[in-house]
Amino acid sequence: MNxxxxxxxxxxxxxxxxxxxxxxxxxxxxxxxxxxxxxxxKQQFGIHGYLNGKTTTEDNMTHYKTPKLDENAAPVPEGDxxxxxxxxxYYLSIDARGELAFEENFSDYGGVxxxxxxxxxxxxxxxxxxxxxxxxxxxxxxxxEQINYEAMLDKFYNLFGIKRMMVGGGGTLNWSFVQNGxxxxxxxxxxxxxxGDPGGHRxxxxxxPYTQIKETAFQLETVETLEHGTLWIRYSVKK
Numbered sequence: 001m002n003x004x005x006x007x008x009x010x011x012x013x014x015x016x017x018x019x020x021x022x023x024x025x026x027x028x029x030x031x032x033x034x035x036x037x038x039x040x041x042k043q044q045f046g047i048h049g050y051l052n053g054k055t056t057t058e059d060n061m062t063h064y065k066t067p068k069l070d071e072n073a074a075p076v077p078e079g080d081x082x083x084x085x086x087x088x089x090y091y092l093s094i095d096a097r098g099e100l101a102f103e104e105n106f107s108d109y110g111g112v113x114x115x116x117x118x119x120x121x122x123x124x125x126x127x128x129x130x131x132x133x134x135x136x137x138x139x140x141x142x143x144x145e146q147i148n149y150e151a152m153l154d155k156f157y158n159l160f161g162i163k164r165m166m167v168g169g170g171g172t173l174n175w176s177f178v179q180n181g182x183x184x185x186x187x188x189x190x191x192x193x194x195x196g197d198p199g200g201h202r203x204x205x206x207x208x209p210y211t212q213i214k215e216t217a218f219q220l221e222t223v224e225t226l227e228h229g230t231l232w233i234r235y236s237v238k239k
Contacts, residue, residue: 003153004165007045008174009037009187010203017200018169021193028228029191034110036189036232037166038089045187049090049117049156050166053173057093057100060109065101073130081129082159083136087115090160094173096147098124098132105137117160119152121145146210149180171205178204179211183237186218192229 011033012018013026020026035042038050058064083105091107091114093100098120107114118132118139132139140159142152156162167177177183188203206213218235226232 001150001154002157003150003182004048004157004162005184006153006165006167006177006182007047007185007187008167008169008177008183009033009045009050009189010169010174011189011191012203013191013193013195015194015196015200016203017195017197018171018203019195019197019200021195023193025191025193025228025230029189029193029226029230032226032230032232033189036187037168038110038112038114040112045164045166047089047164047166048162049092049160050114050168051092051094051119051173052168053094053170054096054100056168056170056173057095061107062100062102067099067101067128067131069125069127069131071127073127075126076129076133080140080155080159081133081138083133083138084115085160087160089114090156090162091116092119092156092165093117094119094147096121096123096143096145098128102132102135102137105135117156119147121147149176149182153182169201169203171202172207172211175204175206175211178216178237179206179214181237185221186235186237188231188233188235189226190231190233 116137121143140155217238221234224232
């Protein structure tokens with residue numbers, strides 16, 4: 001299997017909460033998170049794409065809308081659909097059953113235009129794949145009922161030329177990559193804030209039956225002090 005170099009890069013509070021907080025420290029840490037990852041002039045990772053889970057995409061882009069599908073659409077060709085093999089940046093979106101209601105074929109996160117690539121399973125309907133094709137949104141099929149992460153990474157590498165990529169959460173997706181042994185680096189933007197919310201979204205979340213609770217150790221590589229009390233901490237995963 002060919003795979004990109006995978007970096008989990010997540011902005012979190014000191015209590016491990018990923019949720020937005022109405023504090024200036026949050027806004028400043030969020031800005032630095034974006035700059036380090038995708039800002040063309042300041043980024044540090046050299047990534048060609050960034051992957052988000054379905055909930056993250058719904059919260060930030062599609063807002064839980066329902067896609068308008070043509071249930072009588074003609075059968076689309078089998079397999080993957082590559083609308084733009086040479087985009088400078090890709091927004092990679094997990095959507096196993098094919099439910100996200102994209103309006104455009106790009107994301108403008110952080111002021112960087114990124115071509116959208118949907119990661120589907122065989123559960124996605126013909127009507128949904130027709131919907132994506134009409135919008136010129138690329139998609140790959142990676143698994144029968146659940147996402148096959150190794151197949152997904154192989155296609156990112158071979159179909160889109162993605163040699164380095166970022167996993168941007170949420171916590172379930174982050175933990176899936178760790179448990180599947182696919183992470184090369186964990187990068188944490190730690191903001192000096194907290195709210196103690198027991199129901200908040202967390203940095204790592206196990207979700208049965210896909211992943212399990214398991215003690216896992218990381219090796220500290222570097223710590224850097226950024227602006228406004230923010231820390232940038234980088235780890236590798238202990239084998």
